[in-house]
Amino acid sequence: MTTFIIRRLGGLVFVIFGVSLLTFFLAQLVPADPVAAALGSNARNEQVEAYRQQLGLDQPVVTQYAIYMGRMLQGDLGASIRTRRAVADDLRDYLPATIELTLAALFVTILIGIPLGILAALNRNTWIDGGARILALIGGAMPIFYVGLVLLGVFYRQLQWLPGPGRLDSTVQPPTNITGLYTVDALLTGNWLVFGNAVSHLILPAITLGLFSTAVLLRMTRSSMLEMLGQDYVRTAKAKGLAQRLVVGRHVFKNALPPILTIIGILFGSLLSGAVLTETIFNWPGIGRYATTSVTTLDYPAVMGVALVAAVIYPLVNTLVDIGYSVIDPRVRTH
């Protein structure tokens, strides 16, 4: 197990190197000038040149990359051209919002996707199954921005049951920063008012972001369960008089779990990328919105930072999924 994790982390180094190389040189291909973009139209030529030198952009591209990688190895991601702060500081500010939103969406996905999938499989070809499949179809077919706008239009603007965009009401101050996840920090400091407000603000974006993955997980759970329900050992278990609850809980679901776990790992990735749109619609100050602004303002150090964070998160989640396999399926450990 330990060697397995070490090997995975070793692979991470190559992923980071590859992503940084790709992002860096792709940025060079964009026909746009980050310095002119940052300084605007009023700056005079000598100011532009001075800033270009200050940022080191007058150096050859290969030198720039070497300097960047040298700094990165020391944990320095450089300074954002737009916010003029360390990229690492920016990421520290924006990443928790995205993680909170992604986890909330994953929570919605699992909470709805798995039980409905199981129900659909157990009641195959009944109205329950049909309903679940229609839900999966709708969830899979609706684009995020549309779902977000409809939910906001109905539950915020019309009915006013739920709060509008943002992580908290504007008049509610964020809890003491511990993890950066408002719900967790509010719980840790026992601030129930903030906790309730943060949860109510999470509902709509989490549903918006989680709808597509819920649909995928529902279908996956259903088909995986159906496959297992048709196995011989299930018939044996039933034949020896085991209660339905035990057959499904102890045998079928446990064996259906590995493919479900795989899909959750993949869905986590799609949730992270979906967060870009969701964050824009819901005014969510996360890394997705940071990335969008950074791209549109040609803030390459910030774009690099976001790409690297994503490059680290995906393999990490995959490693966690792999570890999960060995927990639920002992055979993986021995192989």
Place this chain on the structure above:
Amino acid sequence: MSVLNTRRALRWVGVLMILSLLLSACAPAAAPASAPAAGEEAAAAPSDELTRANTLVFAADMTDLITLDPAVVYEFGGTQTAGNIYETLVSFNPGEPELVPLLAESWEIVEDGDMWKMTFQLNPNATFASGNPVTAEDFVFSWERVIDINKSPAFLVTEVCGISKGNVTAVDATTLEVKIPIALSPQVCLSVLTFVTTAVVEKAAVEPNLGADFGESWLNDNSAGSGPYTLSSWNRSVDVVLDANPNYWGGAAPAMKRVIMQNMPEVANRQAAVETGDADIVQELGPEQAAALEGNPDVSLVKALNTILAYVSVNATMPPFDNPDARQALRYAINYDNIITLLGGNGELVQEIIPMGFAGHTGTNPFTQDLEQAKALFANAGVTEGAVIPFTVATATAPGGVDWATIAASIQADLAQIGINLEIQLLQQSELLTKYRAQELPMLLMNWSPDFPDPDGNGTPFANYEAQSLAWRNSWNDATAIDLSRRAAAELDPATRTALYGELVEYVQNNGPYAMLYQPTRVYAVRNDIQGFIYDPTDSPTISFWLISRQ
């Protein structure tokens, strides 16, 4: 049997572990439960109980906010925020172009050898939020900080005002003496002294927190000003919270005890926020959102003029526009009404280089589309039917909310009517600027926003080739324009100055390399229970939160 028992035991251990984890997660929650409550009281106490009624929620796209240090801010969001916290020597009353005293009670400008000597008498009653008096020494410290930090707006102090370390002195606690080179205009310098870059910070508060960056990062999370508000918190990319300064020296404490400036980049969200009352004022709505809010009984729309001017410019050394007749022909060829229509009410026709709201603005719009005259003038310049002229346009939205490309297409259609083919080249805006700065573009579409609230903020860039700004980028080296812009900037008598700018405006209108198009408006939506909302594009800040109250 024993195997089964072990497994069962293990399962119980697992369950117990999860339970204990859950309990430990809850346990610390029980202990500090009272702490945040106390914190809330403490936060509420100094601003005598905050309620939604005495809290102003202002929502805007504040993506541009990168600093709150008055010596560094140069973006709309930043000047708007810092302008409500920090004060300058002189100021404008909202909507009036005359300078009025603020921290300076009076001032005097005299010639002193090869320098102008400007002496300011500070108001002896002026105090910082801390209660300490504002002294001349604080000003010396603040301006030297601007020079040391040397970020975007520092040139206003060092170049436009010509202030350097050593020529600003504190004669006594309330007398500040500034000497600027005789070649510069004290009048322009006074306008710069209304801008937040030259605002005073409290030396005693900032000096202990200078750190490695002259206190810039400290001033991002703390304030040390004399203005009506103090900085409570800045949650990056979320909001800036201002609290009323309980010790404000300059009059009654603000009615709004707290101002929450929310960053809301999506215009649809801003519309929803003002509809539901989540926000009291939202800044900048598109034509669609404004139309949707029209007739809403709870919301009023307020149109506010920017100081931006949109223009077409041509390079005065490249054919055909090296010929003044071709430039005049272009001005007669454009259908200005059509562009104003495209803007859907978000822009006013302005055909001069000084925007509305500035001294020196003449209000003359001499050009209306006259294709016959345009054709004749083009013919004089040797431009015949079928001529092709490259026209560079940014792939971005123009001020006023219409794409640059849409405006360009309208101008293209105008010139097509007299047989001239504009070849539109779309470029990413930063690329366009780079080529513009290299004097490479024969014809382009752009906008200009003055660096400081004075007609010279436009006069010099548009007319003075030697300033290496717009006239230079368009290779327009014209002795008359340069001389007029210099004399107008330096003139001390307001009436003569206005007259000189009138002359300059007319000269550039007919000879310059520009076809000035429009001045955009920004639409604000304001809840009807809000009073005292005034937008002044020349003032810093443009919106004075301390004038706002709720019915």
